[in-house]
Amino acid sequence: MSRTIEVDYLVVGAGAAGMAFTDALVNHSDATVALVDRRHSAGGHWLSDYPFVRLHQASAFYGVASTLLGNARVQTDGPEAGLHERASAAEICDYYARVLQAMTATGRVSFYPNCEYLGDGCFRSRLAGTTYQLARGGRVVDARYLSPDIPALTPPPFTVASGSHVIPVNDVVAIADSPDRFVVVGSGKTATDATLYLLENGVEPDRICWVRPRDPWMLNRAVVQPDPTVFIGMGADLMAAAAAADSPDDLFLRLEAAGIMLRIDPSVTPTMAKTPTLAQWELDGLRTIENVVRLGHIRGVAPGVVSCADGDVAVPERTTVIHCAASGLQYPGLVPIWQRKAITLQPVRTGFPCFGAAIIGFVEAIMDGDGEKNRVCRPSPYSNTPQDWAAMQVLGARSSAAFSAVPEIKAFADSTAINPGRVPAERAADPEVVEAMRRLQQHQPAGMARLAELAGLA
Numbered sequence: 001m002s003r004t005i006e007v008d009y010l011v012v013g014a015g016a017a018g019m020a021f022t023d024a025l026v027n028h029s030d031a032t033v034a035l036v037d038r039r040h041s042a043g044g045h046w047l048s049d050y051p052f053v054r055l056h057q058a059s060a061f062y063g064v065a066s067t068l069l070g071n072a073r074v075q076t077d078g079p080e081a082g083l084h085e086r087a088s089a090a091e092i093c094d095y096y097a098r099v100l101q102a103m104t105a106t107g108r109v110s111f112y113p114n115c116e117y118l119g120d121g122c123f124r125s126r127l128a129g130t131t132y133q134l135a136r137g138g139r140v141v142d143a144r145y146l147s148p149d150i151p152a153l154t155p156p157p158f159t160v161a162s163g164s165h166v167i168p169v170n171d172v173v174a175i176a177d178s179p180d181r182f183v184v185v186g187s188g189k190t191a192t193d194a195t196l197y198l199l200e201n202g203v204e205p206d207r208i209c210w211v212r213p214r215d216p217w218m219l220n221r222a223v224v225q226p227d228p229t230v231f232i233g234m235g236a237d238l239m240a241a242a243a244a245a246d247s248p249d250d251l252f253l254r255l256e257a258a259g260i261m262l263r264i265d266p267s268v269t270p271t272m273a274k275t276p277t278l279a280q281w282e283l284d285g286l287r288t289i290e291n292v293v294r295l296g297h298i299r300g301v302a303p304g305v306v307s308c309a310d311g312d313v314a315v316p317e318r319t320t321v322i323h324c325a326a327s328g329l330q331y332p333g334l335v336p337i338w339q340r341k342a343i344t345l346q347p348v349r350t351g352f353p354c355f356g357a358a359i360i361g362f363v364e365a366i367m368d369g370d371g372e373k374n375r376v377c378r379p380s381p382y383s384n385t386p387q388d389w390a391a392m393q394v395l396g397a398r399s400s401a402a403f404s405a406v407p408e409i410k411a412f413a414d415s416t417a418i419n420p421g422r423v424p425a426e427r428a429a430d431p432e433v434v435e436a437m438r439r440l441q442q443h444q445p446a447g448m449a450r451l452a453e454l455a456g457l458a
């Protein structure tokens with residue numbers, strides 16, 4: 001059976017990006033939207049992530065513009081006392097289910113779960129087989145362009161010989177035989193989460209081997225907080241450090257000295273800069289792992305041996321290898337957000353994909369003409385290396401300047417908690433905020449100029 005759907009927008013992907021776009025669009029226009037996802041509900045990768053995952057930064061920075069995720073609660077006990085709450089995967093999925101319910105209650109948003117998008121405005125129900133075609137005049141919104149790869153849905157990027165035990169990170173919670181050795185494979189946030197989960201559950205550090213082909217730089221969570229004194233103060237320190245840097249590596253060493261960046265092993269210069277946030281207690285835990293294998297990417301696992309590009313590592317027979325080696329963030333290249341074929345959601349400030357998608361939804365709601373929309377709302381990339389971290393700062397800042405120059409967009413940006421850089425009206429005259437702003441303005445010109453040189457964008 002085939003049906004035509006008459007809506008203004010067909011949003012492909014009900015993850016964080018698609019939800020933030022749709023929320024901003026329908027709250028600031030009378031548009032109608034069909035939201036399509038192959039998953040059974042809204043929430044994207046969070047529906048399939050490992051059960052002990054949390055947001056790596058404050059809940060307030062994530063979600064949709066109209067609805068705060070969590071309660072903006074500052075933790076009062078535990079290892080992150082003083083830092084803002086971070087939602088678990090279950091809380092994030094529950095949040096998106098409630099946001100979706102509110103959207104569909106408007107009568108202007110319809111949700112098509114379990115549906116595969118086939119291209120050209122066409123999608124098919126994976127259950128009923130019904131195909132749907134967007135009617136002429138409707139626009140396609142690609143909200144899956146930067147959808148991350150996750151270990152649960154990505155096979156290990158190495159061979160697994162029979163008799164060896166390799167599991168995706170999701171299955172750590174199902175381990176029942178207390179292996180002699182745990183081998184964590186991956187360099188990023190998922191690998192740090194898996195390692196910390198083992199430690200928190202009583203696994204001694206010397207039973208953990210960490211195959212870490214690259215070392216990561218991570219942002220100090222304490223300076224990425226929903227408080228303008230902290231966040232803008234961090235921006236000012238970042239610019240001061242950048243102004244004096246003479247290479248991307250030197251930049252990161254200066255950021256480390258300024259308390260902005262963290263690395264696990266102070267004797268190794270990291271080459272990876274995706275920069276999720278990390279707390280001090282996590283850093284302390286990760287530093288207890290001494291068996292770190294830096295022999296390049298893993299090639300294969302067989303009973304008693306883990307083979308890497310630059311050598312083999314002997315492991316006990318009763319070893320469980322934990323696959324945390326999916327690439328996560330994607331780098332398909334920036335494209336203009338508004339093109340004839342689709343509106344392609346991407347970050348528009350430095351990082352913070354939810355805020356970017358919300359800005360795009362708002363711009364779509366209030367402005368006419370794709371050329372003008374592309375002029376005021378430009379994409380900015382995710383980073384992978386220290387050099388492209390510098391590029392992300394520069395392109396994100398240029399993009400922020402462009403959309404902030406439009407008073408309505410600035411007012412929208414200032415109204416929502418998912419904008420990490422906003423100063424709420426009630427804090428604008430706070431002397432500490434004023435001082436942070438002054439320092440930012442003082443250091444920004446030289447810092448930005450130097451970052452542009454380091455990124456090759458001068």
Ligand SMILES: Cc1cc2nc3c(=O)[nH]c(=O)nc-3n(C[C@H](O)[C@H](O)[C@H](O)COP(=O)(O)OP(=O)(O)OC[C@H]3O[C@@H](n4cnc5c(N)ncnc54)[C@H](O)[C@@H]3O)c2cc1C
Nearest residue numbers: 013015016017037038044045055056057116117144147353
């Ligand atoms: C474990 C993990 C933790 C993270 N933590 C954070 C964090 O704390 N803060 C942060 O800012 N970022 C975080 N990220 C980064 C991540 O990029 C953001 O969460 C981002 O917002 C992901 O949302 P998305 O909508 O782009 O992608 P997704 O969540 O992957 O959503 C895309 C959706 O599109 C659907 N889809 C794709 N193709 C089709 C098709 N052909 N037909 C139908 N549906 C389709 C998918 O089913 C999916 O539901 C994290 C990423 C991971 C993997």
